Amino acid sequence: MRIESQAFANAVGRARAIRSSHVIVVANEKGGSGKTTSAMHVVVALLKAGQKVATIDLDSRQKSLTRYITNRKNWAKKTGIPLELPEPFVVDRGNTRSVDDNEAAEFAGFAAAITAVEHTHDFVVIDTPATDSYLMRLAHAMADTLITPLNDSFIDFDVLASIDPENFEVTGTSHYSEMVRDARRQRRLVEDVDTDWVVIRNRLGQLETRNGRNIAEGLAALSRRMSFRLADGFSERVVYREMFPRGLTVLDTLDERTLGMKPTPSHYVAHDEVVKFIATLRLPLDERGKRRAAARAEWFRSSRQPFRDGGLTAD
Ligand SMILES: Nc1ncnc2c1ncn2[C@@H]1O[C@H](COP(=O)(O)OP(=O)(O)OP(=O)(O)O)[C@@H](O)[C@H]1O
Ligand SMILES: [Mg+2]
Numbered sequence: 001m002r003i004e005s006q007a008f009a010n011a012v013g014r015a016r017a018i019r020s021s022h023v024i025v026v027a028n029e030k031g032g033s034g035k036t037t038s039a040m041h042v043v044v045a046l047l048k049a050g051q052k053v054a055t056i057d058l059d060s061r062q063k064s065l066t067r068y069i070t071n072r073k074n075w076a077k078k079t080g081i082p083l084e085l086p087e088p089f090v091v092d093r094g095n096t097r098s099v100d101d102n103e104a105a106e107f108a109g110f111a112a113a114i115t116a117v118e119h120t121h122d123f124v125v126i127d128t129p130a131t132d133s134y135l136m137r138l139a140h141a142m143a144d145t146l147i148t149p150l151n152d153s154f155i156d157f158d159v160l161a162s163i164d165p166e167n168f169e170v171t172g173t174s175h176y177s178e179m180v181r182d183a184r185r186q187r188r189l190v191e192d193v194d195t196d197w198v199v200i201r202n203r204l205g206q207l208e209t210r211n212g213r214n215i216a217e218g219l220a221a222l223s224r225r226m227s228f229r230l231a232d233g234f235s236e237r238v239v240y241r242e243m244f245p246r247g248l249t250v251l252d253t254l255d256e257r258t259l260g261m262k263p264t265p266s267h268y269v270a271h272d273e274v275v276k277f278i279a280t281l282r283l284p285l286d287e288r289g290k291r292r293a294a295a296r297a298e299w300f301r302s303s304r305q306p307f308r309d310g311g312l313t314a315d
Contacts, residue, residue: 021054021117021124022284025143029176030156031130034149034202036064037240039127042147043069044249045278046123047084049285050294054117056110057090058139059129066090072247081258083247087121089113091135106135122286132179140183143195145281148180149202152215152233160199161222168214170221177226198281199223201233231280234273239266250274 026039046053057066069088076083091109094102117124126139150156154163159176184195199219223230243249246260250270254263
């Protein structure tokens with residue numbers, strides 16, 4: 001689908017004009033590629049860097065990111081550990097019979113969420129469903145950073161590009177990457193800045209395989225053609241799956257009190273790969289936020305030390 005209507009351009013313009021936060025969109029039209037898992041890790045990374053973060057959940061059917069955040073809030077309450085939390089919003093899909101009315105309602109919901117956080121939050125992280133819709137195209141056209149997680153399979157690759165079955169060379173772009181290209185073009189019409197598109201391979205196997213090599217080569221070729229950056233991938237690890245009920249991530253303190261279980265070597269390796277990924281994103285962390293994070297870390301350190309003579313002293 002091409003993004004060409006004047007109404008859409010106006011909508012992007014209005015949406016862009018009303019915001020000042022850095023907008024991160026996590027998206028891929030393929031389901032189950034790791035969008036919500038990646039989004040939650042980005043949110044927690046930003047919170048830990050002292051940034052004020054709002055989330056917008058466009059997946060109003062599953063609301064997985066919002067549920068992840070609720071689980072985190074509940075776990076913090078239960079354990080008494082002050083886990084950092086974003087401010088969550090959900091935008092409902094229009095459900096009338098009129099496409100125009102639905103689009104108007106979705107735009108209004110989206111704009112309302114963004115207006116609510118524009119002056120108070122440094123970052124807005126938007127998690128999206130695996131569908132194409134007006135709201136999705138609008139979100140893509142607003143992205144300062146677009147993150148696309150991709151499972152290491154040619155079925156998933158197919159939403160980005162078609163492949164020659166004999167030599168695995170890229171023969172053409174597919175629906176989703178064309179939608180992103182149109183959204184980026186739309187954005188450049190409104191302001192002269194390009195979206196930073198970062199693709200990350202997810203659920204990588206521990207062993208190098210021929211399939212993995214072919215996908216890596218295909219992505220490298222496509223990244224030049226479509227102007228995206230490739231991040232080092234996330235491995236397939238059980239730890240990514242078991243964190244959801246407690247609302248935790250591998251960026252949280254990896255101790256038994258926080259996790260509710262003993263950390264394993266897999267937690268630390270996963271932590272390192274997520275830290276590397278966050279660095280790849282090159283997000284504009286502001287100094288104010290870094291100072292907030294440093295002050296909080298200092299407070300944590302000193303609050304664990306015993307009180308003596310009415311003051312905080314070292315052991
Ligand atoms: N690196 C990983 N290792 C193991 N499991 C993973 C990994 N990344 C994601 N998962 C699991 O894969 C499933 C899909 O992940 P997730 O829900 O983040 O994807 P999604 O793209 O948001 O899905 P949807 O399209 O349904 O919104 C979840 O069960 C998640 O726990
Ligand atoms: Mg999801």
